[in-house]
Structures are given as C-alpha cells and as structure tokens.
Amino acid sequence: MKVLLISANALKVPYPVYPLGLDYVAGALGSGYNVKTVDVNDFASPAGLTEAIRDFSPDFAGVSIRNIDNTDTINSRDFLGEYQNLVHRIRENSRALVILGGSGFTIFPREFMRALDADYGIVGEGEKLPLLLQALENNGNVQSLPGIITKETTDIIYEPWGKEIKRCFSPESSPVKFYLARGGMLNLQTKRGCPFRCSYCTYPHIEGRRMRFFPPREVAREARKLQDAGAGYIFITDSAFNADYDHSLEVAQSFLEAGISIPWGGFFAPTVPPGGYYKKLALAGLSHVEFGTESLSAAILKNLQKPFAAEDVFAAHDQALAAGIHIAHYFLFGGPGESAATLRETLDNVEKISRSVFFFFCGIRIYPHTALYEIALREGQITARQNLLQPVFYRSPAITDREIMQKVESSAAGRFNWIIGAGENKALKVLPKLYERGFTGPLWEHLIS
Numbered sequence: 001m002k003v004l005l006i007s008a009n010a011l012k013v014p015y016p017v018y019p020l021g022l023d024y025v026a027g028a029l030g031s032g033y034n035v036k037t038v039d040v041n042d043f044a045s046p047a048g049l050t051e052a053i054r055d056f057s058p059d060f061a062g063v064s065i066r067n068i069d070n071t072d073t074i075n076s077r078d079f080l081g082e083y084q085n086l087v088h089r090i091r092e093n094s095r096a097l098v099i100l101g102g103s104g105f106t107i108f109p110r111e112f113m114r115a116l117d118a119d120y121g122i123v124g125e126g127e128k129l130p131l132l133l134q135a136l137e138n139n140g141n142v143q144s145l146p147g148i149i150t151k152e153t154t155d156i157i158y159e160p161w162g163k164e165i166k167r168c169f170s171p172e173s174s175p176v177k178f179y180l181a182r183g184g185m186l187n188l189q190t191k192r193g194c195p196f197r198c199s200y201c202t203y204p205h206i207e208g209r210r211m212r213f214f215p216p217r218e219v220a221r222e223a224r225k226l227q228d229a230g231a232g233y234i235f236i237t238d239s240a241f242n243a244d245y246d247h248s249l250e251v252a253q254s255f256l257e258a259g260i261s262i263p264w265g266g267f268f269a270p271t272v273p274p275g276g277y278y279k280k281l282a283l284a285g286l287s288h289v290e291f292g293t294e295s296l297s298a299a300i301l302k303n304l305q306k307p308f309a310a311e312d313v314f315a316a317h318d319q320a321l322a323a324g325i326h327i328a329h330y331f332l333f334g335g336p337g338e339s340a341a342t343l344r345e346t347l348d349n350v351e352k353i354s355r356s357v358f359f360f361f362c363g364i365r366i367y368p369h370t371a372l373y374e375i376a377l378r379e380g381q382i383t384a385r386q387n388l389l390q391p392v393f394y395r396s397p398a399i400t401d402r403e404i405m406q407k408v409e410s411s412a413a414g415r416f417n418w419i420i421g422a423g424e425n426k427a428l429k430v431l432p433k434l435y436e437r438g439f440t441g442p443l444w445e446h447l448i449s
C-alpha cells in the first residue's frame, strides 16, 4: 500500500517550518508501507505537486494541517482555501482516501472534516495512522479506534499515544534539502505534553497534560543526525522546554556527549530556574530562548493562569542574559481583566527588561478546550454552536482593541526590538534575504541594539 504524506503548510513567516510531525507519522508507518513525504513549499508551482501525486499514485493521502490562520489581528490570513484546493488536487489526480491530521486539525477536527470533505481524520498524535490503515485493509471497525474520526463522528476521544514513538528522518529527502537550503533550520522534540494550564492555550489539548519524556541520549542521537545532515540550527518544538528542569538538563548534557556543536533554541516558561541552569544549557549550545511571558501585570498573569509572577520573569531573564543567551519575550494583550492600568503596568515592566526582543500580540484567539473559551461563552462573546475556525479574539470589556494598539504602538515607536504582530512587520521582512545569504537561526537577535 502506498501512503503519500503531504505537509500543507505554505506559510513562510517568520520562516518556513520543517514538517517534523510527518517524520513521526512516517516513523510509525515503518517499512510495512511504501511511504513518500512531500511538502507544498518544495514545489515551484501547483503543477509540480500534481505531477508528484500522479507519479506516486497513492492509496492513502495523509494531509498535515498545522496552521489554521496566522493568529494575527492586524494582517489576519487563513489558509482554508489553500487546503481545499490541495484536497481537490489529490481527488482529481488519484484515487487515494484523504486522511487529515496535525495540530491545527486537532483543534478543529469536525470543522476541517466538513470543510475539506475528507474521508478520515486523526486527532492528536499521528502514530495512530497504522491502526486506521490496518482497519481499512481488513474491513475492521474504524469508528471504534480512539482518536480516529469520520465526517459522521460526534464523540471524539482524545487520548495521548502511549506506545512507541519513532522519528524517520531522511537526510536525502527533498523536504530536508529544501529547509537546509533556506536557513538550515531543522527541529526536534524532547518530550510531549505540557503540565501547565494557561487559560488560552491549546498545547495541553494537542499534546496532552502529562509530560512524556524521550530518553535524553536518544534525543541527542536525533540531534546529531540533523547536525550531520547539515543543519545550522535546531529548534526544539516542546511546548516549554524547561517544563521539567531535570529532563532538560539531561538533554543538554547528552548534547555535549554527542558532540552537538550547532546552536539551538526553543520555547521556555519564565519560571525561576535552578542556579546555573541557563549557563549549563548555554555550554551545550543553547543560543536562543523564547519566553512565553504574555503579561507583566500581576492581575493579568493570574487571570491567564500563568505559572509565574513578574518577579520570576525578571529572575529567569537575568539568568539567561548572564549566560550570554539571546532572549525574546512574547506578550498577549487584551485577555480577561485587561484595562488601561494593567497594560500600563506591563509596558512599564517591559522597560525593566534589557537586551531582549519583544513580540506583542494584541488580541487573544479563542480556542475550544481552553478556560478562555468557557469565559467567553459565559460572557456571551461566543455561542456554543459558533464555528471558531474563522478566528474570534477575546474582547476585554475594560479596553478596546484600538486603545490597546494605540498604547502599544506609541511605546514601540522607534524601537526595532518591539515587534507588533506576527512578524509580517517591516523589520522581519529582511529575514528571507538573510537566509539566502547563509544566515541561520531565528535571527531576531539582530533587532537588539
């Protein structure tokens, strides 16, 4: 049986992202299937993809739906039309059954099944795909498999995968070559799951709340494969790399033992680190920390259910800075309780943070399975039947979006390291040119003067 795995993500801002999820899906399928992975970014024109579909003539087409939209209130873009065209292209050029999966799909499975008229979908981890294919080959009962859905499914079972997880990384594959030629950034997972409960966040729903750790030495072996293939930078895709300090330190130690010499970075929670934590990570190559800070107002941090206070952010920042690491802080404005006073408190506190880039998002998107969803429902901002595939942003009753934007814009004026929105901003437009010239990594550190 032939399985064509397609990464549908054509978004290149802030940079194109290697479709790591499909490496795991291919790893789960193993040698029992004839598997080919393609990436829409890798084709100069849609005709190239059509040809690839025709040539391979798959029995199953697994489509990875990562982004729903760019979650940007200023330049909002959604990708549903692109995905519909892709599924249409698969249907026109093959007899493959269309199976959807991916993080974006997992947030809105029913909506995507309907909008794309797909045959099957898998919520959460794609390691379940072989179970679906076996059931289809044996005329088994597909509906009884947890997490596997059709357009008719009403009750969806979200269950983290508890069995083997194996990545299939092929240095010679066309998608790998594409990313190596454009910035050289590849990515890596060290665990799945996030134990925190930030009120707006989808990650615990996508990956589960319980952390499932990959053995550090195995992680380092995977990192070494990326380095040997020519990667110039590794992004660790964990929800929060430091959610477990011991495991992350063991990973760093294993990187040293495995001879990882390229820089790496990832998302961190700005919780108070143990002494010397960032120094140890820096010695193992950590070069960039992206803190999910979101606010520096005590009331808002509490409302967003963040697992830290403003003082903890300063402590984490200072330790990372002292270790010589590049730091970015992400902010989310306009959540429950946001007012002119809380915004002022945050912006004043931002001034206390030195040598960092700040990414400010004005407006928090409401996703199902989050506490914010329940709040928005109670406040009548959304209804239970509402289709949220088209982005809806929470509105704080105490301040308008316009006021938030004006205040943030006036504080950010003239400062290159204060970025508003998703990075489609002028300062980051230079990134593709830098990647073409051989620069690697997220590169936002060049905005810090």
Ligand code: B12
Pocket (backbone or CB within 6 Å): 009, 011, 012, 013, 014, 015, 016, 017, 018, 019, 020, 021, 022, 024, 025, 061, 062, 063, 064, 065, 066, 067, 068, 069, 070, 071, 072, 099, 100, 101, 102, 103, 104, 106, 122, 124, 125, 126, 127, 129, 185, 186, 187, 189, 202, 203, 206, 207, 235, 236, 237, 238, 239, 422, 423
């Ligand atoms: C790391 C990350 C980033 C990093 C990526 C860096 C890098 N080089 O890899 C950075 C910071 C660059 C980033 C940027 C953005 N991101 Co982001 N990111 C993530 C994060 C935390 C992890 C993604 C990941 O790689 N996971 C690890 C892999 C192994 O998992 P996976 O891809 O989900 O695959 C598994 C399953 O989904 C499934 N699967 C995947 N494909 C398929 C296909 C089939 C057929 C099947 C059956 C199963 C299947 O099986 C896989 C293995 O179990 C997710 C949140 C999350 N926890 O998932 C958000 C997330 C994907 N990002 C999101 C968004 C919005 C963005 C941005 C648009 C933000 C912005 N405005 O700039 C950009 C887009 C960038 C781009 N070019 O696409 C959203 C997407 C949903 C949405 N609202 O559209 C997510 C889900 C977060 C959220 N808000 O809910 N991101």
Ligand code: SF4
Pocket (backbone or CB within 6 Å): 194, 195, 196, 197, 198, 201, 202, 203, 204, 239, 240, 269, 292
């Ligand atoms: S915002 Fe970060 S720390 Fe909070 S739940 Fe989401 S991934 Fe976990």
